[in-house]
Amino acid sequence: MQRVWQYGLKSLLRLLPNRCIACRQSLQSDEQGICAVCLKSGIYQQPVCLGCGINIAEPGECYLLPYCGGCQKLEPIKIIAPCSYHDGLGTWIAAMKYQKQFAVLNALNYELAKSVLELQQQSWYSLPQAIIPVPLHPNRLKQRSYNQAWLIASQLSQLLALPLIDDVLIRVKDTQAQAGLDGKQRRKNISEAFELNNEFAYQRIALVDDVVTTGTTVNEIAQCFQRRNIDVQVWCLARAEAPDLNT
Numbered sequence: 615m616q617r618v619w620q621y622g623l624k625s626l627l628r629l630l631p632n633r634c635i636a637c638r639q640s641l642q643s644d645e646q647g648i649c650a651v652c653l654k655s656g657i658y659q660q661p662v663c664l665g666c667g668i669n670i671a672e673p674g675e676c677y678l679l680p681y682c683g684g685c686q687k688l689e690p691i692k693i694i695a696p697c698s699y700h701d702g703l704g705t706w707i708a709a710m711k712y713q714k715q716f717a718v719l720n721a722l723n724y725e726l727a728k729s730v731l732e733l734q735q736q737s738w739y740s741l742p743q744a745i746i747p748v749p750l751h752p753n754r755l756k757q758r759s760y761n762q763a764w765l766i767a768s769q770l771s772q773l774l775a776l777p778l779i780d781d782v783l784i785r786v787k788d789t790q791a792q793a794g795l796d797g798k799q800r801r802k803n804i805s806e807a808f809e810l811n812n813e814f815a816y817q818r819i820a821l822v823d824d825v826v827t828t829g830t831t832v833n834e835i836a837q838c839f840q841r842r843n844i845d846v847q848v849w850c851l852a853r854a855e856a857p858d859l860n861t
């Protein structure tokens with residue numbers, strides 16, 4: 615069903631405005647949706663911990679370490695994102711989901727792909743073999759008419775020449791939105807919401823979502839893969855800091 619909606623979205627993407635979505639200045643020919651100045655001030659200014667998202671090094675030491683001191687023992691799932699939701703371009707990422715406004719999609723996906731390729735130079739990091747978008751439940755997909763995670767993943771698959779696999783991970787439970795729930799409610803809401811329906815030939819995958827807040831959803835999905843000894847990392851356009859929910 616998602617493939618059908620692709621066509622409508624492709625035409626939307628062609629209609630990107632010729633002014634910066636943030637500052638309204640005219641865009642240069644190499645800028646898409648957002649100008650270089652607004653993009654630069656919206657993305658991370660220095661490397662962040664791939665576990666919890668806090669700043670971990672001085673500017674210039676790009677992704678020197680994967681984890682902050684606190685995360686080194688626990689080795690949480692690695693989350694790669696070009697910006698913070700609240701201090702970065704969250705407003706425009708939300709606009710993708712709620713207003714079909716995709717102005718920042720290309721620019722942020724390009725930044726994300728760039729980070730992934732930079733990480734690839736590090737000995738502790740392995741590129742995934744396939745990209746998997748976090749699926750919507752069919753009911754939600756019908757309502758919204760597209761899955762923004764699929765759209766992000768599809769573009770990353772082209773940018774990085776990695777296969778997009780969208781038929782193995784199934785959302786079997788039509789959960790309520792995670793926003794507004796506390797940590798415990800989030801875990802309960804999302805528990806057993808996903809299933810892997812096929813034999814899966816890959817050992818390492820990147821799970822793609824638009825925004826990761828507490829990581830409850832991606833951790834729940836990661837367990838499905840980890841039970842089959844498949845390594846999971848997460849790629850998203852922004853990390854949302856929600857310290858009060860990390861319980």
Ligand SMILES: [Zn+2]
Pocket residue numbers: 634635636637638639648649650651652653
């Ligand atoms: Zn601008």
Ligand SMILES: [Zn+2]
Pocket residue numbers: 663664665666667668681682683684685
């Ligand atoms: Zn950390």
